[in-house]
Amino acid sequence: MFALGIDPGLSRCGYGAVRAEGGRLVVAAYGHLSTPPSDPLAERLGVLLGDLEALVAELRPDAVVVERVLFQVNARTAMAVGQASGLALAAAAREGCPVVQYSPNEVKLAVTGDGSARKAQVQRMVATLLGLAVVEGPPDRADALALAVCHLSGARLREAAATAGGSRV
Numbered sequence: 001m002f003a004l005g006i007d008p009g010l011s012r013c014g015y016g017a018v019r020a021e022g023g024r025l026v027v028a029a030y031g032h033l034s035t036p037p038s039d040p041l042a043e044r045l046g047v048l049l050g051d052l053e054a055l056v057a058e059l060r061p062d063a064v065v066v067e068r069v070l071f072q073v074n075a076r077t078a079m080a081v082g083q084a085s086g087l088a089l090a091a092a093a094r095e096g097c098p099v100v101q102y103s104p105n106e107v108k109l110a111v112t113g114d115g116s117a118r119k120a121q122v123q124r125m126v127a128t129l130l131g132l133a134v135v136e137g138p139p140d141r142a143d144a145l146a147l148a149v150c151h152l153s154g155a156r157l158r159e160a161a162a163t164a165g166g167s168r169v
Helices: 041-059 075-094 104-112 119-129 139-165
Strands: 002-007 012-021 024-034 063-067 099-102
Touching: 002 041, 002 139, 012 041, 012 139, 024 041, 024 139, 041 075, 063 075, 063 139, 075 099, 099 104, 099 139, 104 119, 104 139, 119 139
Parallel strands: 002 063, 063 099
Antiparallel strands: 002 012, 012 024
């Protein structure tokens, strides 16, 4: 299975593509897409949508995993994250790719075992789980990789449960 995690943001939108190969998780790609804050909102949204569509078309993941926006202290930030999240959902849908959403706490729990883990803990565990010395660049990249890891870990559990459910003990 191959998952593309998206940590939505308008100024900086993190992405991380992870492939499950046997019992290992392997990074296929990670980085971030950005739009200049000085550009008009409509142009920024248009650029981000095009970049997201191109990313999904190029990588062809089995699933796109987007962070569910639950709460933001700053209303302006919440709007921008919500808009970027909607674009990620639309880009995946336009490419015919299934979309899954997880809350930040679900991701933290899956990656670190603690739903209230700090960002630094998540970044360290993501690097460890993916065999990287460190996840280079801004934290949005590690967050996107964490989304993909969360989904793939859950997929392995769902697969094991389905297999076990078919046999009587």
